[in-house]
Amino acid sequence: MRSSLRAAIVLLLCIALLALFLYNVDLRGVAREIVHADLEWLALSLLTMVVNLSIRAWRWQYLLEPLGRPSFASSFRATAVGFAASTVLPARAGEVIRPYFLSRQQKTMSATGAFATIILERVLDMVTVLVLLAGYVIFLAPATTDANRTAFEAVKWAGLTAGAGALVLLVVLFLLAGNPARLAQSLARLETFLPSKLAGLLARVAEKFAIGLGAIRKPGRLFIALLLSFPLWLSIGAGIWTVAVAFHLAMPFVGSFLVMSLLVVGVALPTPGAVGGFHAMFRFGATTFFGASNDAAVGAAIVLHLFTVGPTLLLGLLFAAHEGLNLSGMRTLAGQADTEGTA
Numbered sequence: 001m002r003s004s005l006r007a008a009i010v011l012l013l014c015i016a017l018l019a020l021f022l023y024n025v026d027l028r029g030v031a032r033e034i035v036h037a038d039l040e041w042l043a044l045s046l047l048t049m050v051v052n053l054s055i056r057a058w059r060w061q062y063l064l065e066p067l068g069r070p071s072f073a074s075s076f077r078a079t080a081v082g083f084a085a086s087t088v089l090p091a092r093a094g095e096v097i098r099p100y101f102l103s104r105q106q107k108t109m110s111a112t113g114a115f116a117t118i119i120l121e122r123v124l125d126m127v128t129v130l131v132l133l134a135g136y137v138i139f140l141a142p143a144t145t146d147a148n149r150t151a152f153e154a155v156k157w158a159g160l161t162a163g164a165g166a167l168v169l170l171v172v173l174f175l176l177a178g179n180p181a182r183l184a185q186s187l188a189r190l191e192t193f194l195p196s197k198l199a200g201l202l203a204r205v206a207e208k209f210a211i212g213l214g215a216i217r218k219p220g221r222l223f224i225a226l227l228l229s230f231p232l233w234l235s236i237g238a239g240i241w242t243v244a245v246a247f248h249l250a251m252p253f254v255g256s257f258l259v260m261s262l263l264v265v266g267v268a269l270p271t272p273g274a275v276g277g278f279h280a281m282f283r284f285g286a287t288t289f290f291g292a293s294n295d296a297a298v299g300a301a302i303v304l305h306l307f308t309v310g311p312t313l314l315l316g317l318l319f320a321a322h323e324g325l326n327l328s329g330m331r332t333l334a335g336q337a338d339t340e341g342t343a
Contacts, residue, residue: 010090010271017269017276021283021301025294033247033299041246042303048239049311053080055232059124063117063225070106077319078102084316085330087273087309097330104323120225126166128229129264132237132257151288155261236260240304244286247300251290259285273309 057076064070082098099114137156237256240263244251251259259282266281267274282301286292292300320330 007090013269014271014276017271017280021276021279021298025298029295030299030302033296034303037246037299037303038248039246041242042307045239045242045246045304046307046311048235048242049307051235052232052239053083053312053315055228055235056121059225059228059232060117060121062221062228063120064102064109064114065221067110067113067117068106068108070102070109074102074105078105080312080316081320081325081330082316083309083312084320087313087316088327089331090270090272092270093330101320101323101325123166123169124226124229125233126162126264127226128233129257129261130162130166132233133261136254136257155258233260239307243300243304243307244290247292247296247303249286249290249292249296249300251286251292255290258289273313274305278305278308 054076057072057079060079061070061072061075064075078098078101081101082094084094085097086092086094095118096115099109099111099118102114103109103111133155237253237260240256240259241251241253244256244259262281262285263278266277266279269277271277279298279301282304283294283297286297286300287294320326
């Protein structure tokens with residue numbers, strides 16, 4: 001019953017976002033914009049998607065070293081499977097499938113510890129996106145008009161708030177990572193109030209999770225992981241910008257930093273493959289801040305989303321099939337991860 005209700009809510013959210021995305025749009029005009037897009041720029045954008053996946057796998061491999069260094073190939077396959085699962089399943093299911101898929105290949109790897117590194121990845125991603133957005137807002141943003149000044153101020157203050165939240169979360173993770181054994185001992189004391197088996201389970205999961213945050217215990221390692229995040233997000237920005245150029249949008253390369261921050265919000269909405277949220281946020285950014293027409297913005301959003309999810313989806317499904325894992329198996333694996341919390 002709960003899953004049916006969640007599916008209904010996700011479906012309604014997806015329909016509402018798509019309706020917002022397609023509001024007051026001429027679909028024939030959108031088709032013309034897509035047909036007349038510059039193929040050479042679209043090819044460059046498609047290439048950046050493979051680069052993005054490779055850098056993600058490389059950074060994850062680095063973050064996983066305290067748990068036992070996996071091969072780049074294993075990290076790449078698990079990353080592709082995780083993102084493919086998030087494309088076809090709701091609620092970002094790929095975030096929990098990715099560490100479980102890796103632990104199936106690397107038998108000595110703790111899925112719970114690997115999941116902790118994914119949370120750390122998201123914090124690093126947020127910090128990186130906000131740094132790039134801050135650079136655009138402070139140094140490179142053009143003069144805003146009365147029509148978009150309010151929206152621009154809203155984006156700026158939302159970015160500052162999210163940045164403060166990311167720093168707080170980073171501090172919390174640092175404290176959790178400080179002494180995994182002590183954390184486990186503290187939680188084990190919960191057996192005074194909880195059944196001993198449950199208290200012991202919580203203690204073991206917390207210890208594995210804290211061990212997975214090993215990169216935080218070494219500032220130099222954390223700094224390198226943060227540095228690796230910048231080529232990743234600059235490549236993502238390049239993918240956005242090249243699609244904008246292909247559709248003749250007046251968006252400078254640094255303008256992709258602003259659109260990128262909006263897309264992060266759209267992707268966070270729990271629809272499969274970020275359908276609706278991604279599209280609506282791109283249209284909003286392109287039309288509000290860069291004067292794009294509705295038809296051009298919608299056409300660019302459709303193509304960019306296809307390029308963003310297409311290559312990873314194909315690779316992920318291929319790697320999953322090689323391991324005997326189909327869509328039903330992914331759904332089961334996500335449910336197992338949610339209920340057990342460890343592997």
